[in-house]
Amino acid sequence: MRAELATDYGQERLPRYTSYPTAPHFSPLIDAKTYPDWLRSMPSPRAASLYLHVPFCRAMCWYCGCHTSITKQDEPIKVYTTALRREMELVADALQERIPLAHVHFGGGTPTIMAPESFSDLVTAMRRSFFVLPHAEIAVEIDPRTLTEQMGKILGYCGVTRASLGVQSFDPRVQRAINRIQSVEQTAAAVHRLRRAGITGINFDLIYGLPHQTIASCLDTVERCVELRPDRFAVFGYAHVPSFKKHQRKIDEAALPDSLERHRQFESIAEALQQRGYVRIGLDHFALPTDPLAVAQREQRLRRNFQGYTDDAGDVLIGLGASAIGQLPQGFVQNAVTTRDYLQRIADGQLATAKGYAFTADDRFRADIIERVMCDFAVDLAPICRHHGRSVQTAIVDRERFARLVADGVVTMKGDRLEVADDFRFLLRSVASIFDAHLPKAVAIHSRAV
Known part of the structure; x- marks a missing residue:
């Protein structure tokens, strides 16, 4: 019965419901003039969240569905981080107060593509524009292949408490098919580096439904991952949308598993993680029983936002950077998607809001x-x-x-x-x-x- 329903329902095209309404319903009627008014008129939050999008990587992973671009040079990243600092100032000016932050998330792209000193400067600017609470969670997404010893130390120095490492799959054939070669040793070295820096919260991201992926290769990846004992896993299904992400056309569609096989891969991963002591959280997350996410689920205060499942109780999310989405009591706002457009808007001294949605x-x-x-x-x-x-x-x-x-x-x-x-x-x-x-x-x- 489960297999039949995985096939029947599996072909449906549905949102992931990290927001409601979802991003396709955003409109340019909500713009850079609307957003400052919303910021000024909203009640002072007890605690807010901050998301910073860094849209750069050194190489393109063909499965990627994020807004990112490839650069071999450091100068575009420096220019971009300068714009992020300026955007913080513009938002803070509109707020007219240093609002408290309980959650900070650096996403991408690869946020740790920045030079260590640039990351440190960015965190300093953040603390100047906002009041980062002493117990705040500061999370960073990391490509283990490019994390240096110096960057690991800077992350710890800047107060980062959680790191999300992209793993996806350790199967060499799958890695070649998605243009992401990453060894177990590279991943382990990154984990050890982060823990030495005092970053105790470690997340791993896995993907199922990739080309040439099998149940056996999924389970082998899980076995290798649990040896490093991360606190959380996020297990996502590969979303093949080559009409929107042209680089996905490099993936051989004939090598992709069907809905039934995707279902079996996920359930095999889920069962293996639960057998090793992880608690299933919502649709696609797993955590150790003592992890804050597992505690939030037990206490029925789990939330869901653009970063997925969270224990963040706030209703204010400030989004910074190209394509970043924010949420206020009045609605959603999204910055200009392309880096060029984003940089121009910030250089003109205005907020980069390009579209949004006002709640009914x-x-x-x-x-x-x-x-x-x-x-x-x-x-x-x-x-x-x-x-x-x-x-x-x-x-x-x-x-x-x-x-x-x-x-x-x-x-x-x-x-x-x-x-x-x-x-x-x-x-x-x-x-x-x-x-x-x-x-x-x-x-x-x-x-x-x-």
Whole structure:
């Protein structure tokens, strides 16, 4: 039954629901004039989050779905980090206060492509523009192949508490097919370097559904990874969208596994990690029982945002850098996507906001439901409906899909409580989609559900 449903539902194109509404619904009507007004008018947050996007790598990984570009030179990176510092000042000026930060995330690209002194200068500027709380989590995404000893020390010196290392797969054949050659030894050296610098939170990113990937190679990668005992794993399905990411055309589509094989790869990884003491978190994360993410799940305060699953309780996310997305109580904002456009806007002394989305009351209502489904595998509709002044009958948009999910045993409905059956948690995105009022307008651009 599970295999049949993995095939049936797996071809659906659905959002990952790291936001609601999702980015395809953003509009240029929300721009660099709107954003400062939103910043000035929002209530002072108890704590906010900051995301900084660094869109550079030394080489292109063909599976990549991020906004990034390749540079062999350091000068473009220096120019870009100068713009990031200036953007911080512009945001701080609009806020008219040093808001407290509980979470900081450097993403990319490869943030550690910066020179160590540039990273240090950037953190200093951040602390000048914002109040970084003493207990704040500062996380950095890292390519283990390029992390130097000096950079590791600087990360520790700057107060970084968590590092996310891209692993994807240790299978040599898969690595050649995706243009990312990375040895176990390189990865282990990076982990040891970070731990010596005092960075105790270590995450590994794995991908399934890659060309030539097999269950055996997935399990071999897991075995090698758990020897290094990271605190967390994020296990993502490869999203093949060559019409949007032209470099993905270098991947042989004939070598990609189908939905059923992708499902089997993920479940094999999930089972192996759980056997080794990791707790399954939401759709695609795993953590040791003592990790803050696992604690948040047990206490039913797990959240989901553009970085995936988090224990971040705030509702303010400031996005800095090209393509970065931010979230305020009023809605979403996104910076200009291309580095050239972003740099020009900052050089002109304006915020780089190019598009966004203003929340409606219905959006807030549905966002709360979808987040609980994605985080808890269940949702009590009645209290959410009462909070938003809505009737339970209005919650489900796609009644036909809902009836199908019930008939297939994927979900059960007891009173006003919807639960996802344990064996079908891999269909979480399909369940969340029944509450999505925007989905019919943007199905084709999303990745496969399984």
